Amino acid sequence: MTNRFEGRRIAVTGAAGGIGRAICESLVAQGAQVHGLDRxxxxxxxxxxxxASIDLLSEESVVSAVRDLYAADDCPVELVNCAGVVEDDVPAEEMPMAQFDLVMGVNLRGVFLTCREFGRELLARGGGAIVNIASMSGNAIVNHPQRQSVYNSSKAAVSALGRSLAVEWGPRGVRVNTVSPGYVDTPLNALKTQMHEQWKRETVLGRFAAPVEIARAVEYFLSEDSAFCCGAELLIDGGFALR
Structure with a gap:
């Protein structure tokens, strides 16, 4: 396990966040050369x-970030898309379009841009792996009691995007798979203490996931253990969707 990613270059968006940071730490510990991309x-x-700095709302920024990675070293760079934002608890009928555009811009447009740019380079170099972080709220459940219609929709789109790219790119050597977490013990969720009791009560295992547990799932899709996974989605929600 210690060096199973030795010789691999892997970029992680949202690298400074709770899940992204855990992914970076674990990949480095297993020998990967990790590029943490964050705003x-x-x-x-x-x-x-x-x-390295990246603005997922800017096509120019994404293109530039990928170009810079390959300017330093021409070896393939695989991708973990972990960056994401969520709207405040806003009823759909009161949703400002600026907030809609921000969430969709980061969570969907940004994921598409990074997949497109990193995928293009991987296709040219014989293949590799891309892992996108979606959410249980993308297809298994609707987040509650908080109202997050835009976030839920954006994550459903990430799941669909992953399947679509898998069909297009799988035959050419680029595997695209998706990890969909439930509630994770991150700084973002720590701010919503008033909802913790209900979230844990509705989770079969009665707790939040640790960020490293999501990192392990990402590593599975990056590793040769998942060589026959193409367009797969792994739900890691502690049983929340079962209730």
Whole structure:
């Protein structure tokens, strides 16, 4: 396990967040050369992670970030799409379009842009793996009691995008798969203490996932253990969707 990603270059978007940071830490510990891509917080990345700024709302920024990675080293760079935002608890009938555009811009457009740019380079170099982080709220459940119609919709789109890219790119050597977490113990969720009791009560295992548990699922899809997975989606929700 210690060096199973040795010699691999892997970019992680949202690298400064709770799940993204855990993914970076674990990949570095297993020998990968990790490029942490984030809009803010690059100074707080784990040791051994090369940080670079990226704005997922900007096509120019995404194209530039990928170009810079290959300017330094022409070896393939695989991708984990972990960046995401969520709207405040807003009823759909009161949703400002600026907030709609932000959530869809980061969660869907940004994921498409990074998949397109990294995928293009992987296709040209013989293949590799892309893992997108969606959510249980993308198809298994609707988030509640919070009202997040736009977030739920964006994550459903990420799941559909992953399946579509898998069909297009799988025959040419690029495997695209999806991890869909339930509630995870992250700084973002820590702010919503008033909802914790209900979330845990409705989770069969009665707790949140640790970020490293999501990282392990990502590593499975990056590894040769999942060589026959193409367009798969792994739901890691502690049984929340069963209730």
């Amino acid at each position: 803010t917080g690059l100074d707080g990345l784990p040791d051994g992670v090369a940080g």
